[in-house]
Amino acid sequence: MDRQPHFASRTRAAYDVLAADYADRFADELAVKPFDRAVLAVFAELVRAQRAGAVVDVGCGPGRIAAHLHDLGLSVSGIDLSPGMVEQARRGHPHLRFREGSMTALDIEDGSLGGIVAWYSIIHVPDEHLPEVLAGFSRVLAPGGYLQLAFAVGDEVVHRTEVGGHPVLLDFHPRQPDHVAELLGQTSLREHARLVRQPDEEGEFRELSPQCFLLARKAR
Template structure:
């Protein structure tokens, strides 16, 4: 099967910038107390549900995966970029990191108590988001939770030559109401949402949605 072009473009972009990206974002959570609070709340509801481990999908260099681990959550990371996975493994050798795509996860139905998509759906075209969210629903156990973070808005940001590398990529902004609707269509009920104004290097408001696969749902 031919791989969608956006996956190839995204992989090449992050393979190219992996080292610089890891250096730049490794301590990013230290200056973002609200982001840490959201991750702590997610960790607590996942632990309380007791439905299984968390997959940090689009984990990049693994700093958020490690943060969830420090909060007492059984967690592993998955990323499309082999160079990001290698970077995460070097930095956090005691944690698990796998290479993979959110469109087709190498996980059994209902295997996860939580899915974290921390700014990792922002390169997926809108018409493919239902496929991604259906895959999230498949791998979540009944009662499992999803936390998704993304930039809020309509106009994409085109990023070219980051850190001087000859690559570029579109960062796709979304409207929270639209994403909540797509999650609902996938069988994931949104029960909390937050939007904060830009801060630091942010170029747009940031949105966060917490959703849950109903406890009575089938595992696939």
């Protein structure tokens, strides 16, 4: 952990501060987001059909996505930079395995996973580090395995010094789907499907930009 890039150390520190409030706020988010649930259901069905290995939720936060995938029949665990988030995940979902880890240095055996979910976790990765992150995802996926990404669509980096009343230093990197697909093409991953939905402008989980769900598959 001590050798993590500066952005990762800063992200970890921010989410340690936010962990408890974040876990409370987003615990029931999927219940009001039918498109998000549909994307995860398709991912789970495809991974189950491949019988290619377990799934890891990279940047799992408090574990809500991992728990949902478990309910959909997947063998899933989670990793997160933030010890505070890992603590929240273990507390909320004691039947699942969560540990500290970084997407910039995945401590996972090559070709061992049937699937990876990075659900709004690449949004904190600067552009110059994203190719190595995607290459790492490709490395640990088994041939035919699936990668499910979720990220905000846009071009301008958002710098936040406060979230939910907490002082933090946190950058959000929205991305264009075509650019992410192009970067995936530089690895052994290829775009399999994508869904872009308009921002949810009502309710507790209001969004400011469109949201992209991009599914990629590793070549056999």
